Amino acid sequence: MREKSEVSHSNTQVLIHDIHSSLSALQGAIEIISDEWQTNPELVEKILPLTVDKINQLQHQLKNFQNQST
Amino acid sequence: MEALKLKILIVEDDLLSRLSLRSRLETKGDILEASSAIVAKSMLEKHTFDIAFVDLDLEHELAGLEIIKCLKDKSTYSVVLSGRKDDLIIEKAYELGCNDYLAKPFTKSSLELIFKKHLTTTNKAQTLQELKDIFLTNDNSLIKELEIIDQALLSQRPVLISGESGTGKTFLAKFIHQLSQKVLGKKSAFIHLNCAEISENLIDSELFGYEKGAFTGAQKSKKGMLELADGGILFLDEIATLPLSIQKKLLKAIEEKSFYPLGSEKMIHSNFRLITATCENLQEKISKGEFRADFFFRIEGFNVSLKSLRERKDDINRLIQFFIKKGERLIVFDSQAKLMMNTYKWPGNVRELERTIEILQTREKGIVTAIDLENLFSKPIISTNLIDLDHIKEIGLKNYIENLETNILKLVLDSNDDKVRKTLSDLKISNNSFYRILDNLKLRESERA
Numbered sequence: 001m002r003e004k005s006e007v008s009h010s011n012t013q014v015l016i017h018d019i020h021s022s023l024s025a026l027q028g029a030i031e032i033i034s035d036e037w038q039t040n041p042e043l044v045e046k047i048l049p050l051t052v053d054k055i056n057q058l059q060h061q062l063k064n065f066q067n068q069s070t
Numbered sequence: 071m072e073a074l075k076l077k078i079l080i081v082e083d084d085l086l087s088r089l090s091l092r093s094r095l096e097t098k099g100d101i102l103e104a105s106s107a108i109v110a111k112s113m114l115e116k117h118t119f120d121i122a123f124v125d126l127d128l129e130h131e132l133a134g135l136e137i138i139k140c141l142k143d144k145s146t147y148s149v150v151l152s153g154r155k156d157d158l159i160i161e162k163a164y165e166l167g168c169n170d171y172l173a174k175p176f177t178k179s180s181l182e183l184i185f186k187k188h189l190t191t192t193n194k195a196q197t198l199q200e201l202k203d204i205f206l207t208n209d210n211s212l213i214k215e216l217e218i219i220d221q222a223l224l225s226q227r228p229v230l231i232s233g234e235s236g237t238g239k240t241f242l243a244k245f246i247h248q249l250s251q252k253v254l255g256k257k258s259a260f261i262h263l264n265c266a267e268i269s270e271n272l273i274d275s276e277l278f279g280y281e282k283g284a285f286t287g288a289q290k291s292k293k294g295m296l297e298l299a300d301g302g303i304l305f306l307d308e309i310a311t312l313p314l315s316i317q318k319k320l321l322k323a324i325e326e327k328s329f330y331p332l333g334s335e336k337m338i339h340s341n342f343r344l345i346t347a348t349c350e351n352l353q354e355k356i357s358k359g360e361f362r363a364d365f366f367f368r369i370e371g372f373n374v375s376l377k378s379l380r381e382r383k384d385d386i387n388r389l390i391q392f393f394i395k396k397g398e399r400l401i402v403f404d405s406q407a408k409l410m411m412n413t414y415k416w417p418g419n420v421r422e423l424e425r426t427i428e429i430l431q432t433r434e435k436g437i438v439t440a441i442d443l444e445n446l447f448s449k450p451i452i453s454t455n456l457i458d459l460d461h462i463k464e465i466g467l468k469n470y471i472e473n474l475e476t477n478i479l480k481l482v483l484d485s486n487d488d489k490v491r492k493t494l495s496d497l498k499i500s501n502n503s504f505y506r507i508l509d510n511l512k513l514r515e516s517e518r519a
Contacts, residue, residue, distance in 0.1 A: 011288035020153045021127075022229065024174035031178070036093070043093055050086040 015065050022058040035040065075099045076188075079122040081137055083129065084152070087174075091123060091151075094181055107133040111140060119146045121188055125416040126152040128161070149186045151176060183224065186253050190223050195248065204245060205238055206389050209382040215374055220247060223253050228324075228344040230309075230369055232352075233376030235485070236421030239347035242374065242449040243305045246345060250303065259302030261295045261342075266308035266492030273316050275332055278323070284333025294331055296323055299342035309369065310350040310361060311495045324368050338463055344369060348389025350495075371481075379416040379423065386412055389420060393427040401430055406440040414447055418485065472509040476511040479504070 031052045037044045076099030080338035082088040082104050092101055102117065106129045114137075122141050126134035141148040150163045153174045160171050169191065170184055192199070201216045202208070219242075222229050229246060231239045240262070248258040268276060275285075279294025295304060306312070312320070323329035328339045334439055347370045355361035379386065380482065390411060396401060403411060426446055430438050462470045479493070486492040494504055 005117060017127075021174070024153055025090070029086050032090050032093055040093075047089055047093075047447070050089065053379040054086050064495040068346050 012065070012068055015061060015068065019058065019061045019065065022054055022061060026054050026058065029054065076120040077118065077392070078102070079104065079113065079117075079146070080108065080120040081107070081122065081128065081134060082126040083125060083127075087125070094178065095123075097458045098185060107136050107289040110137050114140050114144060114146075118144060120192075121147040121184075123149050123151050126150060126154055126163070132159070135162060135419070138163055138166040138168045142305055147191065149184055186224050188411050189253050190220055194220055201245070204241060205385075206392050207382060207385045208388070209377065209385055212382055214379050215376070216242075218372050218374055222246065225248055225371070226343050227371030228346065229372045229374065231345065231347040231376065232347065233347075234378045234419055235349050235374040235415075236419030238420060239349075239376060240305070240307060242376065243303070243307075243345045243347060247303045247305075250343070259299050259304065259342075260305065261299040262305045262307065263295055264307040264489070266486070266489045266495065269491065270313045270316075273313065273375050274319070277316065277320065278329055279334075279338070280332035281334040284331075288333070291331075291334075294329075294338075294342050296329060296342065297338050298333075300340040303340060303345055304342045305345045307347045308347040308492055310348045310352060310355055311491050314360075314362060317362045321362070321365045321368055358483065361430070376389075379419045384414060386416075386423070388393045389423055390427065393424050394431070397428060397431040399431045399436075401427075401436050403438045404440075407438045407443055410440055410443045410447075414443075472510055473514075476514060479507045480511060483508060 029047055033044050033051070034049055077108045078095055078099050080088055080091055080095070080101060081104045082091060083343060085105075088103055088105070091105065095101055099120070102113055102119075104113055110124075118143075124134045124136070124137050124141070126132050128134055129288070134152070138148055138150065147330055148168045149170045150168045151172050151174055152159075152397075154160075155173055164169055165240055170187065172180055172184070197220055198213065198217065201219065202213060205216070207213065223246070229243075233239055243262075246261065261292065263276060265273065273294070275288075275294070277294050277296055279292050279297055280288050282288060282291045319329075323340075326346060328337050330337055350365055352361055356363045356366055379389075386465060390403075410512070416426070424444075430442065433442065435442065443495055479497070482496055483490075483493050486496065490504070494501065498502075499507075
């Protein structure tokens with residue numbers, strides 16, 4: 001029983017780490033979009049689809065986290 | 071002044087993070103990207119990089135640590151970018167040779183700091199050599215003192231330079247400015263004010279500027295030195311002579327990075343770095359109530375104390391040779407003159423030594439003797455065995471003291487390049503006393519004429 005809880009704790013840790021990574025990537029992307037949307041629209045056009053993908057990935061990670069904690 | 075183009079490697083498995091980082095670094099140099107540790111390793115076999123940004127978790131957990139080791143072997147400056155904040159992992163990364171560890175998400179300013187640090191780290195040896203060349207020194211304790219300049223370049227904290235007159239305080243301030251421009255990759259202002267040179271009522275308007283009509287004679291607006299120093303360096307020499315009222319006003323301006331020019335309601339913002347210099351003991355002045363403690367704590371940060379020439383006698387011969395070569399005419403010293411040059415106290419420090427050589431080079435003789443030097447060296451003002459009692463009896467004590475006063479005033483005024491406020495401060499006399507003695511001096515000179 002104790003081992004199982006340790007495994008689950010470790011999974012949660014990994015998940016939190018992944019969520020944090022996604023949030024960091026999104027924060028970087030949002031800063032770029034906000035700084036460059038007027039001066040460098042080509043770059044923003046390149047970043048936007050990747051940002052959307054990342055948001056979807058984050059949503060998925062958050063859902064998993066919700067399932068794990070319930 | 072253009073910043074050097076660097077070869078940069080980004081090792082990051084997340085495409086969005088990679089692209090974001092690339093766009094932040096594009097102005098800094100040529101960039102290659104690797105999405106895994108394996109790709110990075112193969113790139114490192116073919117290319118050399120100046121700086122590498124490495125994510126720790128790549129194709130497997132902590133795969134980035136393997137790259138750190140390879141980068142260290144290739145002397146590449148490495149920066150870890152990771153969401154991991156465990157002490158053990160940070161320690162491991164540093165042990166393997168990473169130069170900096172940034173926690174994700176990082177800011178634009180933290181990336182700027184990395185590039186400044188990279189530049190100062192790679193140029194450290196060159197900077198030290200330049201400092202040794204400027205100060206013409208091999209004195210280890212002075213070199214150690216100057217090493218702090220390297221750290222000072224990474225920060226906007228103030229620099230306080232202390233040292234006797236002629237030890238090179240202004241030289242050092244200018245050198246810091248020169249290095250700062252190199253680190254920033256752009257030109258910036260260097261605004262120099264000698265606080266002892268201008269009168270108390272002018273300092274306010276010089277520093278803060280004024281609006282047209284702010285006072286009688288203010289026929290048009292003028293920018294103050296604080297405003298002119300925006301983005302650069304404000305160097306305040308002889309800071310100990312700054313009036314207490316101005317210290318208070320300046321303290322506020324430094325803290326808030328903004329101020330109001332005289333007669334203006336419009337606030338001016340200025341982001342300058344403050345460098346101050348003094349030949350006086352500021353702590354002593356604080357204890358006497360002549361200098362504000364809060365202002366002192368605001369102007370100190372990186373404190374550099376420059377040794378006097380008599381404390382680094384081993385450098386004297388090198389300096390003599392340097393100044394002789396700097397002039398057009400070569401001269402030599404006989405053995406007694408050499409000894410005198412090395413044993414003299416040099417109260418005016420390197421500046422006095424330079425001036426002495428300059429004068430000797432203009433003399434008719436090419437071989438300098440002890441007699442030539444005796445006339446040049448500044449003599450101690452008074453010592454008990456120099457008191458001429460017969461002379462005092464002859465002219466009377468009052469006249470003797472008046473003569474002594476005027477001689478001292480002339481000596482100090484000359485050594486201070488006619489700076490009145492500095493002379494007042496050095497001699498600790500009031501304005502009234504100063505002008506009374508000055509009148510006596512003028513009277514004596516006119517009588518002599």
